[in-house]
Amino acid sequence: MEEKDVTEIAWGLANSKQPVLWVVRPGSIKGSEWIETLPEELMEAVRERGCFVKWAPQKELLAHPAMGGFWSHCGRNSTVESLSEGVPMIFQPCFGVQKDKIVIMNIRILVVLYVCLCLVLGAR
8 A cells, every 4th residue: 555545544543533453564555664654643643542553363353342344455355254243344455456356246245135135025
């Protein structure tokens, strides 16, 4: 991701006044090792309600009752894990084919929801 995009997202999270755990993998921000290029005032604003980490046990976090939402790069595993735990998602594809996959994935999700709705309504 571009540093300006990460900075904008981080300010949005800080200004949301919501608790946040943000996993930023080393090397995922262009031109930096990790988050060292983010402004210090931004880091302090995020630290008031949360933290940045390099890794977290995703499946365990998604299963936690405090999980309110999941911002994902649209990878298959992340999407399946979030759906299976019933956690709402925001998709932001970052790499090549992920931008195409999000359209296909949304169509698949809609089909699954439609089939489930038909089964539930048909059972009544």
